[in-house]
Amino acid sequence: MTAAESAVAARPGQGEGATLQGKVAIVTGGASGLGRATALALAEAGARVVVADLDARGGREVADMVGGRFRACDVSDPDANRALVDFAQEQYGGVDIALLNAGVATGCGVGEDFDLARYRRAMGANLDGVVFGTHAVLPALRARGGGAIVATASLAGLAAVPLDPLYAANKHAVVGLARSLGPALAADNVRFNAVCPGFAESRIIDPLRDMLSKQGLSVIPAEVVADTVLRILTGDGTGECWFIQPGRDPEPFRFRTVPGPGEPVGV
Secondary structure (H helix, E strand, O other), X not given: OOHHHHHHHHOOOOOOOOOOOOOEEXXXXXXXXXXXXXXXXXHHOOOEEEEEEOOHHHHHHXXXXXXXXXXXXXXXXXXXXXXXXXXXXXXXXXXXXXXXXXXXXXXXXXXXXXOHHHHXXXXXXXXXXXXXXXXXXXXXXXXXXXXXXXXXXXXXXXOOOOOOHHHHHHHHHHHHHHHHHHXXXXXXXXXXXEXXXXXXXXXXXXXXXXXXXXXXXXXXXXXXXHHHHHXXXXXXXXXXXXXXXXXXXXXXXXXXXXXXXXXXXOO
């Protein structure tokens, strides 16, 4: 067992000897940022990795670093997602893990700055990419007797974001999918969870760096997010949304239950 595998196995709350040795993982948005860091972490833990991205140069570089494979993929296209899964099966004989991580900044609001093309692009990557990716990979996971899907959401999926309501809408939808698909897929032995980082090291925060610096806000290293994904994959939870914030240990967000029925009205 490598040092990385030992670290995974020794994490609190994980079973003894937990490892991803021999598992096959797909990582969308794997050319940079959170996807890149997680692809590296998965490989260190023993997984064989298929890196998917529209950035062919960056994606191939990461694939070479992890000894894996690269596939260009527009996650907003259902056929491209199916082709990605087929490619992973052809290369490695199956799929056990999918990190549905690809995402983009919204770049517009709902007022005078509304831009239909930007809106469609954000919905296509941030939400459709998770839905289409899940739809495409489920048959492959079922064929292996089960597996795990982790979707990259955001703290914007757990809180109001007045400055970027459309991005918040994307990520709230991903959180809703995770909470709902967790129990829905349990019978297939497929676990579905989400990670919800705050401002984390990625291209999405490039326009915000000056603002974050002026406000004294810390940027979460991509490796912290990657480590959280590995904790999820080597655990046994499902339907969970793990928040990641500077100075706090990542853990599943505790949602309140909705109010139950009240007293009958007008009886």
